[in-house]
Structures are given as C-alpha cells and as structure tokens.
C-alpha cells in the first residue's frame with residue numbers, strides 16, 4: 001500500500017505533538033467510503049486491496065511514511081480557558097501533497113487513547129462518525145468551507161456512553177487541523193518561539209500572501225479573521241448551527257470543523273440551540289456571528305506577543321465588514337435579487353420575522369420562493385398554507401422589487417435554485433440512517449449521502465428527503481457524548 005506522505009507538521013518538532021500509533025479496531029467492518037475524497041489525495045479504490053484499505057482506515061495497517069501523532073492544543077470552552085486539551089481521540093496519520101499541490105491532513109478520529117485523553121476512552125462511536133461524515137459532505141456540497149470525510153469503519157468493541165455502543169473510526173481529510181486553540185496553547189504556556197514557529201508554518205502553508213506584509217503576524221490574524229467571518233456568514237445564510245464554537249473547534253483556515261451536536265435550522269428560529277448541554281444558549285444560532293468575533297479576539301490575544309498594537313482593532317473592523325457584506329450578499333442572492341437597492345436588508349429581515357412568527361421551514365421556504373411568479377400572491381407557495389395572508393404584504397413589496405429590477409422569472413428561478421438547497425441534512429434523516437447503520441444496514445446511510453451530494457438538484461426519485469420535517473422528527477434529542 002503506497003501513499004506519498006509529506007509530513008510537514010511532524011517536522012515542527014516534539015513540542016507540537018506526541019507521537020504514537022493508533023489502537024486498531026478489532027474485527028473492523030467498512031461502513032462507507034467516499035471515493036471523491038480519496039481522489040483528493042490522488043488515490044482510487046483500485047490503489048489498494050479492500051482489506052488493506054479497511055485496515056488502514058481502522059488503524060491496523062500503517063503505510064510506509066505514516067508518522068501518526070496527537071496534536072497539542074488548548075482552548076476556551078464555553079468561555080472558560082482549558083489549558084491543555086489536544087487530540088484525545090484522534091491522530092494526524094500524516095500529510096499528503098496531491099498533484100495539484102494541495103497539502104491534505106489525514107486525521108483518524110476514534111483511534112484510541114493518547115496523552116491528551118484525560119478521562120476519555122479515546123474512541124468515537126458509530127453515531128458520531130456518521131453525523132460528521134454526513135454533515136461535512138453535505139456542507140461541502142452546499143459550498144460551505146469544511147473538513148471532508150473519507151471513510152467510516154466500525155467494530156464490535158463496546159464503548160460506554162449513555163448506552164453501550166460500537167467503537168468506530170472516521171478518517172477526516174482537511175487542509176489543516178490547526179485550531180485557534182493551538183496558538184492559545186503556545187501563547188499561554190509562554191512558549192513564544194514555538195508560537196512564532198506555528199505562525200510561520202501556518203503562513204507558509206495556508207496564507208503565503210501574509211509573508212509579504214510588513215507584519216506577517218498581523219496579516220495572519222486578519223486573514224484568519226476574514227475566513228472566519230466568511231464561514232459564519234455562510235452558516236447564518238444556510239441555517240447551520242455548529243453547536244460547540246469553542247476555540248479548540250475553530251479552524252485557523254476558517255473551515256467548519258469538529259462536528260458534534262450541530263443542527264440545520266428547520267422551522268426558522270433565531271434562538272435555536274442545537275446543543276442540549278448549552279443551557280445558557282451561548283452557541284444559539286443567532287449568537288454565532290458574535291461568538292465568531294469573540295473567538296477571533298481570543299486568537300488576537302494569543303498572538304499578542306507577535307502582533308502590533310493596532311492588530312486587534314483592525315481585526316474588529318475587518319470581521320464586521322466581511323461578515324456583514326458576505327451575509328448580505330448571500331441573502332440577497334437567496335431572494336433572487338441582482339441589482340442592489342437600499343431596502344434589501346429590510347426586505348429579508350422582515351421576511352425572517354415572518355418565517356419566525358409563522359414557524360416556516362427556512363430552507364424549504366426559500367426553495368419554494370424560487371418558483372414564485374410575479375403574477376401570484378403568497379398563497380401560491382404551498383408551504384405557507386394557512387398563513388399566506390400574513391405574508392401577502394411582504395409579497396407585494398417583493399413583487400415591486402422584482403418588477404423594479406426587471407427580473408426575468410426564468411433566470412431568477414435558475415439563480416435561486418443554485419443557492420437555495422432542496423436537500424439539507426435534517427436531524428431526523430441523519431437519525432434514521434444512524435439507527436439502520438447501528439443494526440448493520442448501511443443502505444440508508446449511502447442513499448442519504450448520495451442525496452446530499454447534490455443538494456441543489458431536483459432528484460425526482462428522492463422528493464421525500466426534501467419534505468418539511470414530520471412532527472415526530474422535530475426536536476430530536478441528540479446526545480453530545482460522542
């Protein structure tokens with residue numbers, strides 16, 4: 001089995017990680033494999049025998065050149081600082097530079113205990129692997145920055161959570177596993193040489209344009225801030241709630257990272273809290289933009305030995321401007337508007353109030369709106385049902401706005417269908433795939449994965465996956481102990 005590793009992170013030195021081998025899964029069984037993701041590291045399923053591939057993805061076969069390591073980091077969790085976290089149940093198996101020059105990390109989640117496991121068992125359960133697999137690939141297909149998922153392998157090794165579950169592993173691919181918390185760790189342990197080294201590594205591999213700036217570390221802070229603001233604007237426009245925006249779950253390259261008790265908004269509710277242990281609603285949907293900024297401030301604080309006095313202020317302005325512009329641009333596109341008008345912000349804000357007041361499914365409303373014709377009123381949108389009357393005044397304004405920009409129905413429909421997904425990962429859909437997988441049947445998981453790969457396509461055979469969530473599927477309690 002040959003994988004061309006190019007382990008740049010390992011070359012940073014021992015201060016940055018602990019080297020150790022994964023603890024293999026006994027009797028590994030393949031659950032799902034993402035051939036597209038395999039292509040990212042220039043491999044195909046024909047590159048290996050089935051057994052070799054399964055053994056590699058479950059920690060028992062170590063290809064030549066692999067240098068498994070647990071990365072060290074710390075982080076602010078729910079606002080409080082945890083001085084030492086680190087990879088407690090995952091290992092960076094190595095890095096691959098693909099033929100287009102991209103560097104990819106191969107991270108095996110659920111690979112056993114490490115020096116950072118604290119009280120944990122180092123394992124991941126099938127349920128949480130499936131949730132990460134589906135969500136990361138769904139976000140990717142929507143066009144939202146995210147880590148990728150390559151595979152899931154399960155086993156009969158029992159793992160204790162609320163019940164006994166099966167130890168499983170997910171192979172995650174990402175351009176980087178460096179977190180805001182990685183910088184916090186070196187900063188607050190006063191390892192300032194290592195902090196600088198980590199910044200230089202990040203600049204070289206992820207933000208090379210920063211090295212040409214007067215203060216490359218200011219530039220790094222700003223570049224990471226910009227990526228973060230763009231990411232969160234996308235979460236808000238697509239109705240995605242991350243659930244655990246601790247700084248150890250914030251990727252320095254601004255990807256959606258570390259999927260836990262996340263959730264896609266169903267009926268529109270700005271106070272939606274997807275993480276049931278988040279009693280205070282710190283990470284409620286509407287808090288995400290503020291928390292994104294809070295996290296960038298934490299990053300600025302960690303970088304304070306290297307950045308200028310003006311750095312944090314520049315960061316604040318950049319975050320706000322980038323977030324506002326990106327979110328506004330996305331919402332206007334969701335409405336199918338192409339020529340800016342000063343009333344646009346009010347138009348979508350009033351619409352969100354209506355969706356909230358009438359508990360309308362967020363994604364399905366916008367998808368239905370793409371079919372709207374100027375000659376119609378609100379009642380033509382079947383998903384508004386009995387509340388069409390309260391929407392009619394808004395539709396009058398929308399109609400006027402479309403007329404004023406001479407909107408062409410056909411073009412608008414096409415543009416709107418390219419940003420308003422028909423298929424999102426509803427919790428109950430994930431839950432159904434999980435329940436069947438836990439019984440050893442992976443067909444529903446594979447089907448759902450295929451549907452989510454093309455969220456903007458009509459997919460006539462899969463209409464049922466696009467329906468509003470049935471009452472029994474709303475407010476499912478998702479366990480956080482993954």
Ligand code: AMP
Nearest residue numbers: 085086087088089117120121122123258
């Ligand atoms: P997470 O909630 O997945 O972002 O994890 C937060 C921290 O807890 C990280 O340092 C993880 O490595 C660690 N952790 C989570 N689950 C486990 C586990 N089952 N065993 C060991 N460490 C864990």
Ligand code: MG
Nearest residue numbers: 248249257258
């Ligand atoms: Mg984490």
